[in-house]
Amino acid sequence: MKSFFRKYYTDLFLGKRLFIALGVCVVLFLFSFFMPFLGDLPYILFGIVLILVGLDLFLLYANDKGVFLRRDVPERLSNGDDNELKIYIENFYPFQVSVGIIDEIPFQFQKRDLWFTADLSSREQKIITYTLRPTKRGEYNFGLTRLYVQSPLALISRRFNVGEDKLVPVYPSFLKLRQYELMAVSNRLTDIGIKKMRRIGHSMEFDQVKNYVAGDDYRTVNWKATARKGDLMVNSFTDEKAQHIYCVIDKSRAMKMPFEGLSLLDYAINASLILSNVALVKQDKAGLITIAEKTGSLVPADRRPTQLNKIMEVLYKEKTRYLETDMEALYISVRAVLKQRSLVVFFTNFESMSALERQLPFLKRIAKFHLLLVVFFENTTLKSLSEEPAQDIEGIYIKTIAEKFAFEKKLMVKELTKHGILSLLTPPQKLTVNVVNRYLAIKAKQQI
DSSP, rough: OOHHHHGGGEEEEEEEEHHHHHHHHHHHHHHHHHHHGGTTTTHHHHHHHHHHHHEEEHHEEEHHTTTEEEEESSSSETTOOEEEEEEEEOOOOOOEEEEEEEEOGGGGGOOOOEEEEEEEEEEOOEEEEEOOOOSSOOOEEEEEEEEEEEEEEEEEEEEEESOOOEEEESSOOOHHHHHHHHHHTTGGGGGGGGOOOOSSSOEEEEEEEEETTTEEEEEEBHHHHHHHHTSSEEEEEOOOOEEEEEEEEEEEEOOOOOTTEEHHHHHHHHHHHHHHHHHTTTTOOOEEESSHHHHHEEEEOSSTTTHHHHHHHHHOOOOOOSSOOHHHHEEEEEEEESOOOOEEEEEOOOOSSHHHHHHHHHHHHHHHSSSSEEEEEEEEEHHHHHSOOOOHHHHHHHHHHHHHHHHHHHHHHHHHHHHEEEEEEEEEHHHHHHHHHHHHHHHHOOOO
């Protein structure tokens, strides 16, 4: 008996029904002092409770493997997305059981109420599905899964501790990456905001000479090939390939600002990953540079099949720095690494015109040698404040300040345009779609 309690007492918990039954026994014991006619009823009831508890113990502990449970966690989680996790459970008891499950998820989610319940007949199987949305990259530690089982008597609960600690990395948003790929395969990119770009003129990259078919442009007729073959032949052109597309990510304190749980840096990282994938699909070469008070990671542009994984591994480790961006270091890195004219997409943020003016001289130098697209963020909170009607003097003051900052953002776009620098002012939640659309527009206009 002692060995039994040493082995199982830590996994034994009293149920609500047992507390109610014991409470009734106590009340009857108290009333028996004043009501002698109750006689031995309290003792009889208490004895019945003890017998039922013993029976419940026997039912739960007669089978050491009464319930099977397995938690299915992906090998990696996608940052900023809803990741699906599953708990598979099967009842091996010869009777119906009620189960309660506590899954020890990483502390980063700050959830302490993750409690699942289910009723399973004998040999019944169930799958419990739930989602987790991480908002920071890094390693997340999953603990044990605690399983509490009750027999039909429900007087006590037996706990099973299942599984072991597991470290799961959280990578930039690869789920959205898959979503864009699937949409592209099914020609449904317009469903997620990607526009169809009309080509302007012809690309300068020759592909082949082919037979004319209805709908081909008459201006592409190759008269020499037509004369030799005796059939109408046309020149076929294709989009220019192997152009260099570099995503430059600012990791300074300006990118620490949060929006819907994610920092601006995380939005920029997710967008860079998807833009790199789209560039590789277009057979361009994708590269990456990160910058803060000094040059961080650098991935030279390439279009090998492993390039996207290389970029993802680099982005996984990036963190926000708390100093100002060294634009001179960025200019030196760009001049040293980028050997041909490239599209440089610079993800950063400006909250005031003075912040832009400090970086503008270096942006103008980069724009002399490359096509520079500066992507910065619209402050959606200030925009909503500027659009709300003011109710009092304080509201008028707040609305005026918000309108001033919102207007400054528009002035920044004009200032960059004045110096021949492309710009994109976008809300964080629309960053990916807007950046991909802008890249496709640049390709269609043959600006690189």
